[in-house]
Structures are given as structure tokens and as C-alpha cells.
Amino acid sequence: MTESVRSGLGRGPGRLLVWVYGVFTVAAASRSIVQMALHFGHAPLAYVLSAVAAVVYAFITYSLVRGGETARRAALVCCVLELAGVVTVGTWTLVDRAAFPDATVWSDYGMGYLFIPVILPVTAMVWLRRAGAR
Amino acid sequence: MIDVLTLVVGLAALALAVWCGHAFYRDQSTKDWHFIGMAVVTVLALVQLVIGVVQLSRGERPAKGTAIFVAYLLGAAACIPGAGFVSLTERTRWGSATVAAGAVVLGVLQVRLYDIWGG
Numbered sequence: 001m002t003e004s005v006r007s008g009l010g011r012g013p014g015r016l017l018v019w020v021y022g023v024f025t026v027a028a029a030s031r032s033i034v035q036m037a038l039h040f041g042h043a044p045l046a047y048v049l050s051a052v053a054a055v056v057y058a059f060i061t062y063s064l065v066r067g068g069e070t071a072r073r074a075a076l077v078c079c080v081l082e083l084a085g086v087v088t089v090g091t092w093t094l095v096d097r098a099a100f101p102d103a104t105v106w107s108d109y110g111m112g113y114l115f116i117p118v119i120l121p122v123t124a125m126v127w128l129r130r131a132g133a134r
Numbered sequence: 135m136i137d138v139l140t141l142v143v144g145l146a147a148l149a150l151a152v153w154c155g156h157a158f159y160r161d162q163s164t165k166d167w168h169f170i171g172m173a174v175v176t177v178l179a180l181v182q183l184v185i186g187v188v189q190l191s192r193g194e195r196p197a198k199g200t201a202i203f204v205a206y207l208l209g210a211a212a213c214i215p216g217a218g219f220v221s222l223t224e225r226t227r228w229g230s231a232t233v234a235a236g237a238v239v240l241g242v243l244q245v246r247l248y249d250i251w252g253g
Contacts, residue, residue, distance in 0.1 A: 015224040019232045
């Protein structure tokens with residue numbers, strides 16, 4: 001792996017992705033921490049899923065910053081997981097409203113977050129594939 | 135008072151987003167003027183943070199909870215400095231795009247802050 005590819009993940013458009021993933025890491029993490037600390041019993045499933053989302057976001061942010069082929073592949077796998085998570089949780093929240101007295105980051109396909117949770121993994125996968133092709 | 139400030143910060147964030155979005159469109163990195171703009175918006179967000187805390191200390195309570203209100207105030211204050219720092223390390227149009235995205239995030243935070251305070 002050459003140095004240009006290694007440092008390329010978080011450069012240019014990648015830098016914007018790092019920023020957005022960073023924001024979502026903070027948003028999902030602080031959301032789940034506050035909700036778990038204040039009233040965990042109210043909607044435990046929703047809060048745990050938000051925490052899972054935060055971990056996924058954090059890992060992708062870290063991979064983008066770190067760079068390199070291994071990190072690129074790991075980030076790609078995580079983006080697939082992220083997209084699967086958004087679609088699964090999004091459908092789940094629509095089908096079984098009773099299981100979610102409170103929203104998660106991925107509720108209704110991320111509608112509360114302007115659908116960015118759906119757009120983001122797709123954009124990131126396009127970028128990661130392109131970064132790998134160079 | 136806090137509602138007026140929320141509106142002002144929101145509009146300032148929107149203006150910053152358009153300005154930096156324009157720089158992105160013109161294929162330019164963030165310039166000194168952009169950083170002055172970011173400083174102005176950050177100062178506004180810091181004033182909002184201080185006034186928010188003062189109102190809390192006076193015994194006023196946000197409709198959706200104090201912890202969430204403070205978390206959003208802190209996020210709003212940190213948003214633009216964070217984006218500005220990233221744009222310092224990315225001296226291309228994508229640095230401008232990052233600040234524009236940060237300003238949009240700040241705008242969204244203001245809408246949420248309005249809800250959290252007013253209910």
C-alpha cells in the first residue's frame with residue numbers, strides 16, 4: 001500500500017465524511033448516554049440500539065482518519081452493517097411501534113435526522129470504493 | 135430572550151452555510167474572511183450558552199429537560215470551531231464544504247433547541 005492511498009481516505013471529500021461521521025458519533029453517543037442515564041427503563045431497546053449506532057459511527061470515523069487498505073475494508077464492512085442497521089431498525093420501528101416507546105437514531109430510516117443515516121453509508125461506500133480503485 | 139438568540143444564531147448559521155457553500159461551489163478553500171465569519175457565529179453561540187445557563191440558574195426550566203438542553207447548548211458552541219479546525223487541515227474546496235455542513239448542523243441544533251426550551 002502506498003502512502004498516498006493510506007492517507008487518502010480522510011482527504012478531500014473524505015474529510016467531509018470524517019466530519020459528518022464524527023458529528024453523528026457525538027450525536028448518537030450523547031443521545032444514548034443521556035437517555036440511558038435518565039430513564040433507561042422507559043425504552044431500553046431504543047437506547048441500546050442508539051448506543052450500537054454510536055459504536056458503528058465511531059469505528060467508521062476512526063477508520064477514515066487512520067487510512068490504509070485494512071481500515072478501508074473494515075470501514076466498508078461497517079458501512080454495510082450501518083446500512084443494514086438503518087433498514088432493519090427503520091422497518092422494525094414502522095412495523096412494531098409498541099417496541100419503541102422512544103425513538104432511536106435509526107427510527108423510521110433516520111427521518112428525525114433528515115434521512116442522513118440512510119444517505120451517509122451509501123455515500124461512504126461510494127467514496128471507499130473509489131479510494132480503493134486509485 | 136433565549137428564543138430571539140436561537141433565531142439569530144440559526145440565521146447566522148444559515149448565512150455561514152450559504153457563504154461557505156458558495157466557496158465550495160467556486161472551488162475555493164476557506165479564507166480569512168470565512169474564519170472571521172465563523173468567529174462571529176461562534177461568539178453568538180457562546181453568548182447563547184451563557185444566557186441559557188443564566189436562565190437555568192434563575193430557576194427557569196426547559197420543557198424537554200435540563201440535561202438535554204445543556205447538551206445541545208454545548209454542541210452548538212463546539213460545532214463551528216470543530217468544523218473550522220477541520221477546514222484548516224483541509225485547504226481545498228472540501229474544507230469549505232465541511233464548514234458549510236457544520237453550519238447546517240448548527241442550524242438544525244437551533245431548531246431542536248427551540249423545541250427543547252419551548253416544548
